[in-house]
Amino acid sequence: MKVASDKPQAASKNADSLQLAACGFELPPLALYIHIPWCVRKCPYCDFNSHAAGPTLPEEEYVDALLADLDSDLQHAHDRPLTSIFFGGGTPSLFSDRALGRLLEGVERRIAFADDIEIxxxxxxxxxxxxxxxxxxxxxxxxxxxxxxxxQEAKLKALGRIHNGDEAIRAADMARAAGFDNFNLDLMHGLPEQSIEDALFDLRTAIAQAPTHLSWYQLTMEPNTVFWSQPPQLPEDDLLWDIQEAGQALLAAEGYAQYEVSAYARPGRQARHNLNYWTFGDFLGIGAGAHAKRSTPDGRILRTWKTRLPKDYLDPSKAYQAGERVLDAEELPFEFLMNVLRLTEGAPVELFSQRTGLPLAQLDGARREGERLGLLQTDDRRLVATARGQLFLNDLLQLFLA
Structure with a gap:
């Protein structure tokens, strides 16, 4: 039988608990990420933990493993309900509704769902x-x-996608017909040989499908991908900038407000699961290669990750969890701000202490320098990057490294 590889939690010290309470530390909301690692075909730009599916998928065995994996993590829920669940991949829609139904029933038996849970x-x-x-x-x-x-057919072919443009439009139609009044469309820009007109055509076509949310992000070359070793010819930086400006103007004019670096939504339709990530909330992660971030009542914050290869994840002789790392107090400011400064409205200043247990004063020097450089807004109530800070986010974050 598999066992979790977590070490027993150390007993908290009274002095540490009092200091955390004084700083306003609170256990954050809890979400669940479920990784389904199979795809019809691996795309040449993809660096996610995904694997080409065979003629049959081990649905039953994988659902059993996911629920056993969750059992090993239940101690970290600390009686919090799930505010959201996200099935990522891979291609989760390769699994049948019967398999996903058994999985969701099993999850809800183990952890309560919030009344307004987003799945x-x-x-x-x-x-x-x-x-x-x-x-x-x-x-x-x-x-x-x-x-x-x-x-566009040529762009989809260059990206190694298995669908065509007409199928993408039909997918949006079928989503609505199936009763989904809340859906996101993922779009890339900066594609091989892409012009401004190409990029705006894709955006206009997407907007015509009336999604509640659009993720619009630039294609990047990631290590361990086909594109990394055999890079296509991508647009020059000046053209990329023009595409970005023109696309953002179009989305704003069509009522899609940018609330994160690459996320745009109709009013009230921001992705709540992703907002939990970006506000340094907790999430459990189950499935091959799934990552998690969790807090303990005594104020420790950990990053964990699961066994990556599906064959190993399904092997009962191997542990689900492959590793964990406790974040040091010195790295918490960077970890926190790496997430919240992606949001166009940032976060209330009190969230820093609530999520990290550290005093806000710890940020003072770096905040003043960020403000001086025009990268951080001067705001006593919120931690917010300026428009320039959003463009040079890495430079801004470097100020908060210990």
């Missing part, structure tokens, strides 16, 4: 079937994230 499923247009998606909706899955990337 998101990533899906690719090439895997859409109307009956299957009606089944997903009946399970309580109430949000889809559809990986379109482009609506």
């Amino acid at each position: 998101t499923l990533e899906a690719n247009p090439g895997t859409f079937e109307q009956a299957k998606f009606k089944g997903y909706r009946s399970l309580g899955i109430n949000r889809l994230s559809i990986g379109v990337q482009s609506f």
Whole structure:
């Protein structure tokens, strides 16, 4: 039988607990990430933990493993309900509604769901079937994230996608017909040989599908991908900047407010699961290669990760958890701000102490320097990057490194 590799938690000291309480430390909201690692085909730009699926998927065995993995993590829930669940991948929509239904029932038996829980499923247009998606909706899955990337045949071919533009449009139609009134479309820009007109065509086509949310982000070359070793010809920096400006203006004019570096939403339709990440909330992670961030009542903050290869994850002789790291107090300011400064409105200043247990005064020197450089807004109530700070976020974050 598999066992978790967590070490027993150290007993908290009274002095440490009093200091944390004085700083306002609180256990943050809790979310759950579920990783489904299989795809029809690995895309040449993808650095996620995804693997080409065989003729059959081990659905039953994998659901069993996911629930056993969750059992090993239950001690870290600390009686908090789940505010959101996100099925990521890979391509989670390769799994049947029956398998996902058994999984969700098992999760809810173990951890309570918040009344307004958001449950998101990533899906690719090439895997859409109307009956299957009606089944997903009946399970309580109430949000889809559809990986379109482009609506143009040449661009999709260059990206190694398995769908075409018409299938992407039909996927949005089928999502609505299945009862999903909340869905995201994923789009890339800065694609091989892309012009401003190409990028705006993709955005206009996406907007015409009336998604509640758009993720619009630049293609980057990541290590351990085909594109890293065989890079395509990408637009020059000046053209990339022009595409970014033109696209942001179009999205704003169409009522999609930018609330994060690459996320745009209709009013009230921000991705709550991702907002939890960006506000340094906690999340459990189950599935091959899943990562997690969790806090303990005594104020420790940990990053953990699971066994990466599906065959190892399904091997009962191997532990689900592959490793963990306790974050040092010196690195917490950077870890916290790396997330919240991605948000266009940042975060209230009191959130820093609530999430880290550290006094706000610890940021004083770096805050003043960020303000002097025009990277951080001068605001006593919020931690917010300026427009320039958003563009040079890495430079801003370097100020908060210990």
